[in-house]
Amino acid sequence: MDEPVIRRALISVSDKTGLIDFAKFLVARGVELLSTGGSAKALRDAGLPVIEVSDHTGFPEMLDGRVKTLHPKIHGGILGIRGNASHEAAMAAHGIAPIDLVVVNLYPFEATVAKGAPFEDCIENIDIGGPALIRAAAKNHDHVAVVVDVADYQAVRDEMTETGGATTKALRRRLAATAYARTGAYDAAISGWFAGQLGDAFPRRIAVGAELKQSLRYGENPHQAAALYVTGAVRPGVASAHQLQGKELSFNNINDTDAAFELVAEFDVPAVAIIKHANPCGVATGESMLDAYAKALSCDPVSAFGGIIALNRPLDGPTAAEIAKLFTEVVIAPEADEAARAAFAAKKNLRLLVTGGLPDPAEKAMTLRSIAGGYLLQSRDSGRVAMADLKVVTKRQPTEQELADLLFAFRVCKHVKSNAIVYAKKGVTVGIGAGQMSRVDSSRIAAWKSREAAEKAGLTQPETVGSVVASDAFFPFADGLLAAAEAGATAVIQPGGSMRDAEVIAAADQAGLAMVFTGMRHFRH
Structure with missing residues (x-):
């Protein structure tokens, strides 16, 4: 025909x-x-x-x-x-x-x-x-x-x-x-x-609609095909960002950049997160973006190489000039001034993304993950713990500085793959243990990385000494908490709820630690 x-x-x-x-x-x-x-x-x-x-x-x-x-x-x-x-x-x-x-x-x-x-x-x-x-x-x-x-x-x-x-x-x-x-x-x-x-969070049927934004060179590995689809949602982030310079984003770039930007959006003061493989290797708050960046980098400068950097304030020239000294895959911020853009101009492969705003960490949105033959649908982890939510369970009360650091560390912990342990001091992460099958291993890895960073920086002792430590879920045994005490931590924040809470509390008292329970867990898989 x-x-x-x-x-x-x-x-x-x-x-x-x-x-x-x-x-x-x-x-x-x-x-x-x-x-x-x-x-x-x-x-x-x-x-x-x-x-x-x-x-x-x-x-x-x-x-x-x-x-x-x-x-x-x-x-x-x-x-x-x-x-x-x-x-x-x-x-x-x-x-x-x-x-x-x-x-x-x-x-x-x-x-x-x-x-x-x-x-x-x-x-x-x-x-x-x-x-x-x-x-x-x-x-x-x-x-x-x-x-x-x-x-x-x-x-x-x-x-x-x-x-x-x-x-x-x-x-x-x-x-x-x-x-x-x-x-x-x-x-x-x-x-x-x-x-x-x-108000029906889980209707009888769900339908998912999205539009192709770009085909990607490959997925997590070169033998995997991949593409980026967008839903049209107005949440600021990597999917809606404007790329000012740099080569095409990869699948892993997009995934890691999303994780980084969601993390820094948690903070109301200037904050920087450096991400590698969707886990933070350094997070800090500071008086300025330059101050926050320097502190975030100090946590684990080795892992920061080739990472993703997210800022929750506009990127300025001095901060960009410092970032340009390090090999970085992606920088994402709400905006970038002309001096910052000029500082990156010679870095042809570095991707600079601006979003025009920050995602709301309290937004009641849903997330979707595919499994064989179906999907897992859940509400976004928008839970946040405030000072009034903390329950002191040890004989020693935490100091005012410890309380501030405990809240900071627990907020970062929410964005670290489980089992997650985060050491922090004065609004800066000083050791991060992520994605381990044993919580005690996460505690030890974080302490080891802190010792390594201290040696490279010429410090006489690791920054975990005098720090606080956060755990995304309860300590099932006292060993993880004792590992944190051995690293020099003085205060602990954890959800509580273990059948061995009394044993863990007794160990904290014996070690002279202050410990607070949040009643909220932050598993991230």
Whole structure:
């Protein structure tokens, strides 16, 4: 069968980017244009001949525009199978003209929700006729081309030019697949919003919609394929960031940068985090970004090489100049001034990302993780422990400085892979143990890394001496706590809740430690 020549097109779009140029091309090829509402007005204003859908169907738009294209002369024209005798006879009997091209993009529901519009406005921006047109055209792609993305205008133009006004089945199938993905993502956005309005965290069914932002060179390893998809959520971060310079981000870059930026967003004062393989190797608060960066780097300068650096304040020139001395994969910050950009200009491969804001660590969002045959859905770990939440369980009370450091260390611990141990002193991490099967091993590794950093810095003793220590979950035995005491820690923060809490508390008292319970665990896997 010869490829179908496009003779009649239905156009109904919210996003009118590139519409007039595309429509002019169609008219020049002798294509008749059917349209509605704002699209028809835009075409007429451009001096293009257009037939209103209501004139084509003989049925007026009604119900405030809710019923426009829902008519047999429209859907019959799209769904009729060319070359099928009974279809063609029915179309002829009812005066149904074939429609060969459907150009539709949907009411801006996602954008309406994103700007915080009232419930009624969101409902009115749920498109009904658009998805019906798209799905009908995609189903009958053997005969009809459907365009839902302005990026596909050019492909249709190219094929029509090459084939004398037709499109190939290969293109129509690709366009149909894109069309169904669009309506699927649209319905996912609506169902997700509805569940949120109802306060239903775990509805009977969930639908996930996302748009390809970029294909990646490979995944975690070169033999794995990967791509970045974005959901359109407004949470500032690596997915929404603007890349000012540097080579393309890798899968691991994106994952690590997300972890780094979420960590620094926890703090209300200037903070810097240096991340390697999604775990922090140094976190610090300071009087300035330069001060915070220097302190964060001092925790583990060896691991910091080739890492990700996140800042929770705009990047300035002096801080950028210091960072430029270290091989760094990515720097992410809310903004970067001209001096900072100039300091990185010679670092052609360093990726500099700006986000325009910080993510809200208290946001009640959901996270999704795939497993074989399904997904794990849970609320984001937005839990935060305040001073009033702490319960002192030892004979010795923590000092004011220890309390401040305990809260700092526990907040960092939330972003370290379990089992997690974090030593801190004066708002700076001085030892981090991550991802071990045994909590005592995490305690010892953190202390060992602190000793190594002290030796390289020419210090007489490791910074863990006089520090505090945080554990993301309870100490099941006293050995992990005793390892921290041996490293020089003077105060401990942990969730509590072990059947051996009394044994651990007794060990802390015997070692002269102050210890507080939070009642909140921060496992991170």
